Amino acid sequence: MEAIKRTKIVDLLKSDAFGSTVNVKGWVRTRRGSKQVSFIALNDGSTINNIQIVVDVEKLGDDYLKPITTGASLSVNGTLVQSQGKGQSVEIQATEIEIYGTADPNTYPLQKKGHSMEFLREIAHLRPRTNTFGAVFRIRHNMAYAIHKFFHDRGFYYFHTPLITASDCEGAGQMFQVTTLNLADIKKDESGAVIYDNDFFGKQASLTVSGQLEGELAATALGAIYTFGPTFRAENSNTPRHLAEFWMIEPEVAFNDIYDNMELAEEFIKYCVQWALDNCFDDIKFLNDMFDKELIARLQGVLQGSFVRLAYTDGIKILEDAVAAGHKFEFPVYWGVDLASEHERYLVEEHFKRPVILTDYPKEIKAFYMKQNEDGKTVRAMDVLFPKIGEIIGGSEREADYDKLLTRIQELNIPMKDMWWYLDTRRYGTVPHSGFGLGFERLLLFVTGMANIRDVIPFPRTPKNAEF
Ligand code: 4AD
Numbered sequence: 001m002e003a004i005k006r007t008k009i010v011d012l013l014k015s016d017a018f019g020s021t022v023n024v025k026g027w028v029r030t031r032r033g034s035k036q037v038s039f040i041a042l043n044d045g046s047t048i049n050n051i052q053i054v055v056d057v058e059k060l061g062d063d064y065l066k067p068i069t070t071g072a073s074l075s076v077n078g079t080l081v082q083s084q085g086k087g088q089s090v091e092i093q094a095t096e097i098e099i100y101g102t103a104d105p106n107t108y109p110l111q112k113k114g115h116s117m118e119f120l121r122e123i124a125h126l127r128p129r130t131n132t133f134g135a136v137f138r139i140r141h142n143m144a145y146a147i148h149k150f151f152h153d154r155g156f157y158y159f160h161t162p163l164i165t166a167s168d169c170e171g172a173g174q175m176f177q178v179t180t181l182n183l184a185d186i187k188k189d190e191s192g193a194v195i196y197d198n199d200f201f202g203k204q205a206s207l208t209v210s211g212q213l214e215g216e217l218a219a220t221a222l223g224a225i226y227t228f229g230p231t232f233r234a235e236n237s238n239t240p241r242h243l244a245e246f247w248m249i250e251p252e253v254a255f256n257d258i259y260d261n262m263e264l265a266e267e268f269i270k271y272c273v274q275w276a277l278d279n280c281f282d283d284i285k286f287l288n289d290m291f292d293k294e295l296i297a298r299l300q301g302v303l304q305g306s307f308v309r310l311a312y313t314d315g316i317k318i319l320e321d322a323v324a325a326g327h328k329f330e331f332p333v334y335w336g337v338d339l340a341s342e343h344e345r346y347l348v349e350e351h352f353k354r355p356v357i358l359t360d361y362p363k364e365i366k367a368f369y370m371k372q373n374e375d376g377k378t379v380r381a382m383d384v385l386f387p388k389i390g391e392i393i394g395g396s397e398r399e400a401d402y403d404k405l406l407t408r409i410q411e412l413n414i415p416m417k418d419m420w421w422y423l424d425t426r427r428y429g430t431v432p433h434s435g436f437g438l439g440f441e442r443l444l445l446f447v448t449g450m451a452n453i454r455d456v457i458p459f460p461r462t463p464k465n466a467e468f
């Protein structure tokens with residue numbers, strides 16, 4: 001076959017170099033046609049759109065074309081021409097086709113018919129080849145890029161926090177332990193506690209649930225930082241919004257109070273949504289048309305107007321009024337309760353019809369590091385609540401006062417041996433500072449309109465599932 005430099009389909013579809021000889025490589029989506037002419041829809045992952053290859057059956061031979069079935073991989077030389085057919089502007093009249101690999105129609109699972117999302121999860125090694133997952137993973141890449149660009153353009157430094165750690169940032173006890181101890185022969189002391197002296201790190205270590213504490217060390221030196229990395233939580237919640245391994249973005253900014261923090265969160269999330277609309281429109285349009293006819297409207301909706309800012313106490317009042325008026329929630333509502341996603345979504349979708357930033361939560365349901373309010377009952381927490389998702393961001397202003405922070409750590413029985421370095425930020429040159437964490441997959445759920453968080457990460461890790 002004549003060697004011609006390959007062009008990606010995304011570029012060919014924009015080209016008007018009609019009559020030129022081109023090479024394209026990709027995977028067959030479909031092949032149809034007659035005795036005289038065969039039409040191959042070819043995709044190379046560079047766009048949701050396929051390019052149509054028109055083949056003169058007589059010229060290439062019927063037998064040669066037979067193995068060109070859905071999933072087969074090809075290299076095609078041909079002439080770029082203006083398309084006669086509907087639905088595409090250019091196509092390629094093939095002169096030569098090389099078949100790299102076939103895909104036996106009797107066993108290749110991704111035939112033309114639509115598959116359930118559950119089935120596709122079972123073949124997560126192949127699902128990137130579908131239109132849907134191609135779209136989702138292209139959007140995922142673009143969102144990651146937008147996030148780095150947003151922070152870089154605003155003078156934030158990307159700071160790498162450790163994945164293996166000895167501190168439980170959120171204090172929720174949802175950590176995966178990291179050990180090289182022989183599990184069949186664990187040594188314990190008289191009280192029955194495991195002896196870690198001979199473990200790899202010489203103490204109990206785990207996978208991080210958040211990079212925040214180390215992020216605060218960096219923010220109180222570099223001014224403004226963000227982390228963006230894998231995060232692990234052994235929470236046994238099999239929901240469409242929880243993963244055991246997810247990615248989190250955590251900005252942390254010295255001298256920001258909670259109001260600055262809210263502004264940053266709102267600007268950040270709007271920037272990401274706008275970026276998706278501007279840069280991933282073909283993929284979003286596909287997802288909108290195939291799965292969720294309100295997706296584009298919902299994305300445009302959050303860009304309009306500002307997010308509601310509401311104190312937890314006022315939010316509870318609204319929910320209690322709703323209950324009094326006959327609205328049924330599965331879980332009870334009262335001051336002090338950790339809101340369930342049905343409550344969060346009621347505020348956003350039914351009551352305000354806009355994203356809500358809920359602030360000043362009861363200290364008992366929030367982490368030790370949050371700034372304590374004068375009332376002695378609440379802390380300067382802020383959760384950003386989104387339509388269809390519920391909590392998409394969790395953050396706070398941090399307690400900057402050494403004594404108050406220490407008292408809270410002691411009240412919660414957090415071992416000091418894990419915290420001495422964190423407390424040093426408050427001992428030396430302490431400053432007001434704030435930050436938050438955005439769940440990357442929660443953002444992707446919103447932007448793609450997918451219904452299940454397992455479908456916006458290539459290889460989901462959930463209870464009883466670590467395949468691939
Ligand atoms: O609210 P969280 O637990 O807050 C923190 O970890 C803070 N240290 C963040 C900070 O202030 N720097 O988690 C933050 C976000 C949540 O709002 C949610 O979007 C996401 O992380 N998240 C999860 N996403 C997927 N699966 C899980 N199991 C998640 N847990 C939290």
Ligand code: MG
Nearest residue numbers: 383391393394
């Ligand atoms: Mg939270």
